[in-house]
Amino acid sequence: MYAASAPCWWTALRRTRRKLFGRTLPLLSLFAAFSFVTMMFNLPLPGGTTGHAVGVGIAAIVLGPWGSLLAISLALTIQALFFGDGGITTLGANCFNMAIAGSFAAWGIYQVVSLGATAESRRRVVAAALAGYGAINVSALLAAIEFGIQPMLFHDATGAPLYAPYPLRIAIPAMLAGHLTIAGMAEAVMSAGLFSYLRRNEPALVGISPLASQVLPQVPRRLWGALAVVLLLTPLGILASGAAWGEWAPRDFANSATRAQIAVASRAAAPPAAVPSGLARLANVWTAPLPDYAPHFVKSVAFGYLLSAMFGVGLILGVVWIGQRVTRPGGEP
Amino acid sequence: MSAGVMARTLRGFTRALGQTLVSEHSARESGLLQALDPRVKLVGLLALVVSAALARRLKVMVALFGLGMVLAVASRLSLWALAKRVWLVALGFTAMIAAPALFLTPGVALYRLPVGSLAITVQGARSALLLIARVESAVTLSTLLVLTTPWMHLLKALRTLLVPVEVIVLLAMTHRYVVLLTETANQMFESRQSRMVGRLSGHQQRRLMVNTGGVLLSKTLEMGNQVFLAMQARGFRGEVRLLSDFRLRGWDYLAICGFAVAAATAVVAGR
Numbered sequence: 316m317y318a319a320s321a322p323c324w325w326t327a328l329r330r331t332r333r334k335l336f337g338r339t340l341p342l343l344s345l346f347a348a349f350s351f352v353t354m355m356f357n358l359p360l361p362g363g364t365t366g367h368a369v370g371v372g373i374a375a376i377v378l379g380p381w382g383s384l385l386a387i388s389l390a391l392t393i394q395a396l397f398f399g400d401g402g403i404t405t406l407g408a409n410c411f412n413m414a415i416a417g418s419f420a421a422w423g424i425y426q427v428v429s430l431g432a433t434a435e436s437r438r439r440v441v442a443a444a445l446a447g448y449g450a451i452n453v454s455a456l457l458a459a460i461e462f463g464i465q466p467m468l469f470h471d472a473t474g475a476p477l478y479a480p481y482p483l484r485i486a487i488p489a490m491l492a493g494h495l496t497i498a499g500m501a502e503a504v505m506s507a508g509l510f511s512y513l514r515r516n517e518p519a520l521v522g523i524s525p526l527a528s529q530v531l532p533q534v535p536r537r538l539w540g541a542l543a544v545v546l547l548l549t550p551l552g553i554l555a556s557g558a559a560w561g562e563w564a565p566r567d568f569a570n571s572a573t574r575a576q577i578a579v580a581s582r583a584a585a586p587p588a589a590v591p592s593g594l595a596r597l598a599n600v601w602t603a604p605l606p607d608y609a610p611h612f613v614k615s616v617a618f619g620y621l622l623s624a625m626f627g628v629g630l631i632l633g634v635v636w637i638g639q640r641v642t643r644p645g646g647e648p
Numbered sequence: 649m650s651a652g653v654m655a656r657t658l659r660g661f662t663r664a665l666g667q668t669l670v671s672e673h674s675a676r677e678s679g680l681l682q683a684l685d686p687r688v689k690l691v692g693l694l695a696l697v698v699s700a701a702l703a704r705r706l707k708v709m710v711a712l713f714g715l716g717m718v719l720a721v722a723s724r725l726s727l728w729a730l731a732k733r734v735w736l737v738a739l740g741f742t743a744m745i746a747a748p749a750l751f752l753t754p755g756v757a758l759y760r761l762p763v764g765s766l767a768i769t770v771q772g773a774r775s776a777l778l779l780i781a782r783v784e785s786a787v788t789l790s791t792l793l794v795l796t797t798p799w800m801h802l803l804k805a806l807r808t809l810l811v812p813v814e815v816i817v818l819l820a821m822t823h824r825y826v827v828l829l830t831e832t833a834n835q836m837f838e839s840r841q842s843r844m845v846g847r848l849s850g851h852q853q854r855r856l857m858v859n860t861g862g863v864l865l866s867k868t869l870e871m872g873n874q875v876f877l878a879m880q881a882r883g884f885r886g887e888v889r890l891l892s893d894f895r896l897r898g899w900d901y902l903a904i905c906g907f908a909v910a911a912a913t914a915v916v917a918g919r
Contacts, residue, residue, distance in 0.1 A: 341875040342872045344825055345868045345872045345875070348829050352830055352864065356860075396802070397671070397799060402787065403790045404697060473755065474771050475753065475771035475778070476771075508862065
């Protein structure tokens with residue numbers, strides 16, 4: 316895991332090196348120290364329990380993914396080296412899961428959920444909470460996978476695991492149970508709370524200019540134009556022959572022409588003689604509202620394609636619009 | 649506010665500050681490991697930690713743990729303090745993780761519980777013992793490094809592992825501010841606790857903790873600006889120089905041989 320983390324640290328250092336000897340140097344160190352200290356805060360959670368936050372959510376929002384990656388790695392290194400709380404051999408894995416993957420997950424979630432939100436929008440607070448919650452759970456999932464594959468890779472002649480003893484089917488639920496509830500909630504509460512505090516007192520730090528706080532970022536017209544062109548071009552999809560690889564229906568396994576196409580697309584590997592039992596069982600669980608992208612009442616396949624694409628895009632835009640209305644403070648337009 | 653949450657947080661701060669003081673004090677004792685060059689100690693103890701991580705045999709891990717105990721005694725470290733700070737904490741944490749493996753690992757039944765159909769398997773017991781022994785030996789050896797080396801010497805020694813100088817500066821600054829911010833947070837909680845009468849609801853408790861975190865973050869950022877200005881005022885222009893005054897002596901060469909033999913033996917015997 317050190318080998319996996321090293322390129323990320325190197326890139327982060329390269330990206331921040333130019334700024335590292337300006338204000339960024341003390342800012343990174345202090346943020347790392349702040350993260351370390353907040354790890355000791357006992358945060359009361361709904362239900363009567365307490366949890367600890369790592370601070371990766373707010374670090375990613377304030378410092379960006381690369382700065383956050385460095386700051387959280389520093390905090391974990393101090394914890395492992397100086398306080399002996401993390402372990403030296405596991406430091407690489409801890410940094411990869413929490414500092415690297417956690418920072419990128421938090422930053423990505425915040426960017427997506429807060430897209431187009433005004434400075435005062437409650438959606439930004441929700442985005443900060445989700446960023447912290449998502450980051451911790453992504454980290455926990457990665458750790459669970461690293462634990463879970465160890466019994467397969469390292470065991471002695473009698474079958475006794477040499478390192479982590481639990482397979483994936485136990486490691487994943489065991490890790491996620493605690494993180495989806497207590498640890499995730501602690502991180503969400505801390506991220507949202509600190510974000511609200513910073514927005515009120517240090518708005519520039521969370522990327523909000525006080526002067527432009529009321530201006531809703533506009534989607535560029537060129538983006539709408541490109542989206543319209545892509546929509547109009549969707550019927551081109553019917554020019555492609557055969558079924559998409561891996562998107563086969565049960566009936567495709569009975570059709571000799573489709574079987575030949577599957578074999579060619581699968582590098583001459585013959586498809587199974589019968590429909591795979593899992594596919595047969597699950598094929599009818601969910602029937603799409605627009606099966607095969609073409610409604611039955613539409614005779615023209617190309618027009619059906621276009622209509623389905625417009626419906627899909629409209630549905631997504633509708634959900635985003637409703638989300639914006641719901642999370643806008645005071646229901647203002 | 650329930651006294652529990654704030655008291656536990658304050659206890660955490662006190663423990664962290666106490667560990668810092670203990671480490672600085674024990675690093676200045678006149679013992680075996682304290683007398684070694686920090687670079688030799690860093691590389692040597694890390695080699696032993698890695699050999700403990702690679703070992704597949706219980707007796708090798710126990711031997712490395714025993715070596716750690718001998719080095720601790722020779723370095724005038726209290727075994728009781730080591731037990732309280734490291735061994736019992738690691739044992740409790742690892743045993744909690746390892747306990748279900750006794751029953752969940754498939755294999756030959758070693759002991760069948762009188763109630764229910766659960767059985768401890770040979771493979772489960774072996775796996776749990778390996779996990780505990782590995783963690784205990786690795787944590788003991790890495791704690792020896794921290795307890796016998798002043799922090800700034802340890803950081804300078806990291807240069808031998810090709811750690812970039814920027815990272816060392818960042819680690820040095822981070823460590824300094826960890827201590828400072830822990831003291832600041834401690835004072836903030838103590839002053840809040842001394843002004844508090846009655847109990848707070850769960851929501852109010854969360855609000856208090858998050859607000860304290862926010863104020864601490866504001867203080868952190870303000871301090872960052874002050875530190876930057878102080879660095880500028882003292883002539884900092886982006887160049888970092890570490891004073892490297894380490895000198896290898898005869899005793900260090902002997903220690904290099906000792907660490908190399910111990911680590912190589914553990915790797916070969918542990919396979």
